[in-house]
Amino acid sequence: MTDIIRTENLSYAYPPDEGKEPVPALTGVDLTIEPGSFVVVLGHNGSGKSTLAKHMNAVLLPTGGRVLVDGIDTAEEESLFEIRRRVGMVFQNPDNQIVANVVEEDVAFGPENIGVPTEEIRRRVDESLKAVGMEDFLLHAPHMLSGGQKQRIAIAGVIAMAPQCIVLDESTAMLDPSGRQEVLRTVSWLNREQGITIVLITHHMNEAAYAHRVIVMDHGRVAMDGPPKEVLTRSKDLRRLGLTPxxxxxxxxxxxxxxxxxxxxxxxxxxxxxxxxxxxxx
Amino acid sequence: MLKDITLGQYFPGTTPAHRLDPRTKLILVVLYIIALFAAESFVSYGLMALTLCLCVAVSKVPPKSLIKGLKPVLFILIFTALLNVFYTPGRILWQWWIFRVTIEGIFTAFFMALRISLLIMGTFLMTYTTSPIMLTDGMESLMNPLKKLHVPVHELAMMMSIALRFIPTLIEETDKIMSAQKARGADFETGSLLQRAKAMVPLLVPLFISAFRRADELAVAMECRCYHGGEGRTKLKVLRYRGIDYTAFSLGALILAGVIVLARFGL
Structure with missing residues (x-):
């Protein structure tokens, strides 16, 4: 089976301010993410974890090396929609990723964009909302919902595009503990029951316990990589990387x-x- | 306090007025406006007023809320009526200095005020019975032929619906910034008009910055969901004309024809 995401010697530097040297955000990252896995990426601020996430569905393109999504090079411009269909992304601020003013319309936004027929959109909207446990909120206005509920709507919007992988870029960072639990429960259910690959970017150490695999980033490099029981018990190393065990x-x-x-x-x-x-x- | 602002003022419901296709309602409003301008005198205006009353009755929208809608234009209404009273030539009823009241003037003023009021109440009735999304959908669909003239119809509709979507979010944010500034001693409520306007600056600057940041993030999120304009896009809800729409169209056309005929006879 092809790896859903594979980075080969991936490097990236943000375009620098005028007259300054570019600062590398990622250097030589080699990773493979297997289909059906649940991966948590940890790291302190500025460790490059979000930059890494943005490479996983071609929001950013590598300045060195390459990224393959289901075997497709993200640098191929003509495959952009193919890539984004396979890897959905949920962002940090729930308010800034909801497009429509009715829940069902928002979930339908992705499928509408890729030209799914009307009856099929209906079916997908209903199924996705059921998968995140928000089927009772079909006709609600998103701004009346709680943070955790908004993020679940955003996840439903991604599932409606039938992706193989969902990347959550610090999607729990702005939520209260109960909202965080809602989101985590939803994604682990999707991973377990529907076999969707989950990549969860976070700085909350305890979220790593849900994962099959934990990757710790530091200074744009992979510092630690392994099952949670192995990575999280290395207290000294975690502290050195600016994380609290x-x-x-x-x-x-x-x-x-x-x-x-x-x-x-x-x-x-x-x-x-x-x-x-x-x-x-x- | 800002949360009390209602925009679009949609009264949800399931009456025939709500169930009409938004395109039907938009076209009917246009017909209604044409008929209003074609109306000539008591009988035709009476017919229009009756039409509006019937529509209001069918829609079950509280008439009070329609009359409230007239409040902001009350000044313009009175001003135009007065101008018409004093400056229409005709049989003089009463004269003082440069002010001259004519019989024709009184009639014109009355009809003018009636026309503006009916116009506003009619269009308000449409927005009261149509949700903003339906309205933008309807407009997009009606303006579709303009695409041939390279008018960015889909983009305009998208902008409108995103603007509507973000109004509550931005109001909430304004509220938050205001509280934060008040906590640090800002004063938005007292002082002269100029002082109060100046006090708004520290409110507007952060609001604008955050709005731009939001726009940026939203654009990335939309792209991640494969948004690439209206081309090849399908819809969750497809607009379809039904029996009720054809009935409404026929009634509308009938009333318009009636008003035009009545106006020809000067009624």
């Missing part, structure tokens, strides 16, 4: 330093509590 990891490592025999990779709170109670009971 999840509280569960901190607790467990403190306990083990104090001589407790607990596993270090019980990342999720539930799991962590069980590990501790097991130790205490034993």
């Amino acid at each position: 999840p509280p569960t990891v901190e607790l467990l490592s403190a306990l083990s330093e104090a001589g407790w025999n607990v596993p270090l990779d019980a990342i999720e709170p539930e799991e962590c509590a069980q590990a501790i109670s097991k130790y205490l009971g034993a």
Whole structure:
């Protein structure tokens, strides 16, 4: 099977201000993202994680190396719509990506653009809204919804284009904790039940626990890459990269330093509590 | 406080007036305006007023809200009526200095005021019974032939619907900025007109900057969803004329013909 996204020695520098040297935002990034996976990309501000995301559906084009989406080079201008159909993008600010003033019209926007027949659009709109659990809001005005609901509408708008992959570029950053939960639950459901590849860009460490794979970016390079249990337990490395390890990891490592025999990779709170109670009971 | 502003003032409903195709309503409003200008005297104006009353009754829009719509133009209404009263030549009824009231003047003034009021109430009735999206859709579809003359019809309609979509967002934002400025001691409510206008500057600058940023982000988001103009675009809702539209068209044409005939006889 072809990788849904593949970057080969990807480099990018933003066009510099006049008279200044261009600052590289990405240097030599080699990544492959397999179909059906759930990848979380972490990194502190300015680590290049958002720039990387924007390369995944040709919003930005590499200044060095190349990016392949389902085998198509993103630099091929004539394949632009093919690429964007395969990889949908959800952005940070929910208000600035909703186009229409009725929910169903907004979800229909993408399919309308690619010329899907009317009856098919209807079907897709209803299905997508059901997939994100917003079918009761079909005729609502988007500005009356909560942040989490708006992001779910934005996700529905992407699903309606039947993509293979959804990239969420810090889509949870502006949401309150319950909104963040809504979005995370929605995307993990889509990943599990519909096999859609998810790339979640975030700086919230605890969101990484949902993933199959965690990539940590630093200074435009991939600094760490592996399953969450492996990456998130490397507290020292995470700190060095400007990230705070999840509280569960901190607790467990403190306990083990104090001589407790607990596993270090019980990342999720539930799991962590069980590990501790097991130790205490034993 | 800003949230109270209602725009477009659409009264949702399911009456025949709401169910008409937006294009039908737009065309009927044009016919209505033509008929208003063709109207000559009491009988024809009476027919027009009756038409409007019937439409209002069918639409179940509260008549009060229509009359409220006249408020902003009240000044213009009175001003034109007065000019007509004093400056229409004819049989003099009363004269003082340069002011001269004629019988013809009184009639013209009355009809002029009636015409403007009916005109405004009629168009308001359309916006009250048609949602803004339907209205833009209808306009886009009606203006379609202009595409041949390279008029960017789709783009205009898109701009209009995006503007409508962002009005509540920007109002909310204005509210937020105002609160932030007030918290730091800004005063928007007292002082002379000039002072108050000056106080608006620190409000408008951040509002504009954020609006431009929003526009930028929205453009990228739209492109990511494969937006590339009206070419090859399909629609979730396709406008279709139905029986009710043809009935409305026939009635409209009948009334217009009636008014023109009545006007020929000077009625």
